[in-house]
Amino acid sequence: MVVFSVGAASGFASIAATNVQHGYYRNARDLKHQLEDKLGLGEYAIATTKSQGGIRNRIAKVQSIQKFMLGALIVANLTGLGVSIARAVRPSKAPKVEMAVRVVGEHATHAVPIVVSRNGRIAASTTTQPGTLATVEVRPDKYTVSVLVGAKVCAIQETITASPLQSVVVPCGPPSPAQTKSSSRKHKQTGP
Secondary structure: OHHHHHHHHHHHHHHHHHHHHHHHHHHHHHHHHHHHHHHOOHHHOOOOOHHHOOOOOOOOOHHHHHHHHHHHHHHHHHHHHHHHHHHHHOOOOOOOEEEEEEEEEOOOOOOEEEEEEEOOEEEEEEEEOOOOOEEEEEOOEEEEEEEEEOOEEEEEEEEEOOOOEEEEEEEEOOOOHHHHHHHHHHHHHHOO
């Protein structure tokens, strides 16, 4: 931010210096005209610009070109200053923290998928082998941690804080008798 502030201030100071310098030029030009008139130089007088009787055309005044360039630099510096201030005051997202997930209770014989979601949207997912931990990175917030063990889905709500490593235990016990009957009915209906 300091660089942009100094750049913009330098641009404004340069425009002011250009105006003072042009005032000195006008004074010298006017004195030159007076001396040429007193000496009676007429057509032998020094004519550097078209307005003074010179023969060469110019695209724009030097002062106008300088002010345009300095104005462009001022705009660029003020834009950079605005963007840097906007980024400085914008709240940044909390850094991600690592969450170790462990499934306890019913153990599967193959990989266990783990899904971490927030407001119905998946924030992270992974798989773990039975009896091992799985880690995922999430931002601090409230999550639903779901696991699939066999045909059973187990889920818990967990609030993750900014602590560097947090452990989440998902209990997934044996299915209830009602779930077993429902599961066997589904198998009977879908079987040959």
